[in-house]
Amino acid sequence: MNLTLSSDGSSTQDSALQGPPWRASGFADLGARFLTELRPTPLPEPYWVGRNPQVAEMAGIDPRWLQTDEALQMLTGNLVETGMHPYATVYSGHQFGVWAGQLGDGRAITLGETQAGQEIQLKGSGRTPYSRMGDGRAVLRSSIREYLCSEAMHALGIPTTRALSVTGSAAPVYREQVETAAVVARVAPSFIRFGHFEHFSARGDEASLKAIADYVIDRYYPECRTSPGFAGNAYAALLHVVSERTAALIAQWQAVGFCHGVMNTDNMSILGLTIDYGPFQFLDAYVPGHICNHSDDRGRYAFDQQPNVGYWNLLCLAQALLPLIGEEEVAREAVGSYPEAFAREFKLRMAAKLGxxxxxxxxxxxxxxxxxxxxxxxxxxxxxxxxxxTLAHASTSEEYTPVRDLFLHREDFDQWLTRLHNVRLPKARDHDAVRSMLDVNPKFVLRNHLGEMAIRAAREQDFSLVHALQTVLATPFAEHPQHESFADFPPDWASQISISCSS
Structure with missing residues (x-):
């Protein structure tokens, strides 16, 4: 039954509104070796925290459906319609550089794939066979962070999973303290990870390894079948294109100051998407070795280590695909373009930021x-x-005092600025690049303290800051003068925010 909310808040039936138009085929066709069919575990008395009509449209869903009680129940995991076959997938991976063995969707259940080719997955929807003694739940805190950040990253032009909604419930969830439950409905063409390939390779199950590789190639990278490189080896071509995409992705992270925080191989997307928003952070002060994950006591995933970790993870993927690629030298060549691809993309991004x-x-x-x-x-x-x-504004006005004032060693900045002007070409294309600086240097990012303020208000059932941040972060290069405080320096207490893998 399809429902809408009337002006007084009551539910009314509207048969014209349809939920997700499900596709008949997709990842689930790979079979029982790859997934377990199961229903999400319901949560009592769910409520809306945030909804994203733009993502609904992208997924081929009528945005008005998000106003219905049916949507609330389905996107919380309380409603499974006839014909839906929700599932959780199995994968393995390296966590903090150590082989962790079998992992899998421990708290995520995929409802299915829409006819627009987008999978809808509920994170925090209950235990699965892969929960590894966990409760399968997510808390309001981490769910709001993922909901806001995935959409912020999209608006910054960085490949990412998307967020359709976040719902909450008073149901208790036990972490370092008792918190309340929430569910993020996240959307992507595929949630396949490096770890899916590692899982079957480590088990010596070459048939399953080939099946998932063929699925990925035929569905997402058909050009690998006809690539002239690697002597027609489609699996080497797959490794190469994933390496290139991953290099470009991490270069974008570095350029915008984004720390992922937990770059395990099971958190790496085969499509080159930012996936699994856990202990992430956008830099406040520029500290190259900044560690945003309280659980990362050795700094493996520090900000300046991300490019190298990306390469390490790709080498793990190369090892997993080796039974299909056949020759180690071919696999090495396929992944070997990563350092050059990263450097090329990073330089281009930083040049644009410099005008x-x-x-x-x-x-x-x-x-x-x-x-x-x-x-x-x-x-x-x-x-x-x-x-x-500030540099972007100064470059367009040629008034650099506000930038200079950001430095303690102002004379050093003055000398550097002279060097910048010497590199800028006295040609129209450089003038165009200067004028474009405001389009590549965002005014707004989801700083930790902004997310924390939204979370604190949401715990009191005030979602206005969630909605305001969602609006501003959707257009992060605009000025938004009514929300100037979102672009301010972080308060002193921001440095005390602790983000870990526990949520």
């Missing part, structure tokens, strides 16, 4: 210029987002 045309990256002065700037920013712990936005 330089793309060809400036070939100038011998560019790399020293960039490294010198990052060194100065690290020396003075300059706020990362505010620096770049």
């Amino acid at each position: 330089l045309a793309a060809e400036a990256t070939e100038d011998a002065r560019f790399a020293p210029l960039l490294q010198s700037l990052l060194g100065l920013m690290a020396q003075d712990a300059v706020d990362y987002t505010i620096f770049w936005r």
